[in-house]
Amino acid sequence: MQAEACIINSSVNQYWLTGFIFNGYILVYQTGESLLFVRRPHTLSGENIIGIRKPEQIPDILREIGLTIPKKVLLEIDTISYSTAVRLQAALEMPEIGNISSDIRKIRSVKSEYELNQIRESATIHTKVYELIPSLYHKGMTDVELQIEIERQMRLHGSMGIFRSFGENMDIFMGSMLAGDNAQTASPFDYALGGGGISPLLPLGANGTLLTPGTTLMVDMAGNYRPNMDDMSRTFVIEHAPEIAYKAHQVSLDIIHTLEASTKAGVSCAELWHQAEKIVKENKLEPYFMGTEQQAKFVGHGVGLEINEPPVLTPRSKEVLETGMAIAIEPKFVLPGIGAVGIENTYIVHDDRLEKVTLYEEALGILI
Secondary structure, eight states: OOOSEEEEOOHHHHHHHHSSOOEEEEEEETTSOEEEEEEEOTTOOOTTEEEOSSGGGHHHHHHHTTOOOOSEEEEOTTTSOHHHHHHHHHHTTOSEEEEOHHHHHHHHTBOOHHHHHHHHHHHHHHHHHHTTHHHHOOTTOBHHHHHHHHHHHHHHTTOOSOOOOOSTTOOOSSEEEEEGGGGGOOOSSOSSOOOOOSBTTBOSSOOOOBOOTTOEEEEEEOBOSSSSOBOOBEEEEESOOOHHHHHHHHHHHHHHHHHHHHOOTTOBHHHHHHHHHHHHHHTTOGGGBTOSSSOOSOSEEEOSSSSSEEEEOOTTOOOBOOTTBEEEEOOEEEETTTEEEEOBEEEEEOSSOEEEOOOSOOSOEEEO
16 A cells, blocks of 8 residues: 555554654654654653644644645554554544554564664673573472572563563563473463463463473573563573483574574575474474474564564565574474473574574573
């Protein structure tokens, strides 16, 4: 749809465009001219900032300042409610509306050097927090108890406390911890692995499982130390684990190192999935790859202001990696009776290589 303007009112895209978040709307004309219509906070001021009480005021304001009222406008249909879209359409007297959500996410997938440096900084702090995990563990802990200690260190190191995800019903707090067979529990959330959670109200991640010798613990706690985030998972064994856990984890390392060596700008996202799948099949681990009861059909995703940005590394993806993208690659296995093993690293895509920014030890850690 050829549109004359777009309206932005999601928090993440407001921040991306302006560097701050407010209650209101950004009206961007095709010519590049933009206006901020702000309901809250009242303290915001600037040349292109106009205070309003309701969106119905916008047409009269545009007439007063000599701007045309656009007849074809794009809205963030993927992230706003139907009632909000209908109200904006009526308030701005728009006969036609379209969707700009996917276009903005695609544009955002290629980061500026400023944004990439935020990801690098976040990953550096993320590593420092993960280095503390063995010292936070003690025998007799549950996954929730250890997660609480990690979350405390995250906040002390500058974590924002939540991280943003794209999509409906994608609530998550500060990350996911999966111990033992809880790693097999399917979740309604569109993440690599699930977990039962501590309540049906938030069915994801740690569920109070006792950290028992012979099982594994996968830590996938958020790298939300800067507005643009990194993503990193590491696996620990509780004292010891069966040999299959070490084998499957090594296969995960083989996959990620193979992809590291062969990936650069211009490589298709589907190719990364197929390379990973080939190694999994060669090692006869297909029943355990990316889950058991519910297997995820991707091996990675973009990261940035949201933890699940384009591109997505799926077998049917048509996307191609571009210089300036940031991606997380996460080949993981779930072993019944043992738990999850595997790894996740964040990379910045360059013309000729991947730059790994998550630098914590990749081998299976031991909690004793």
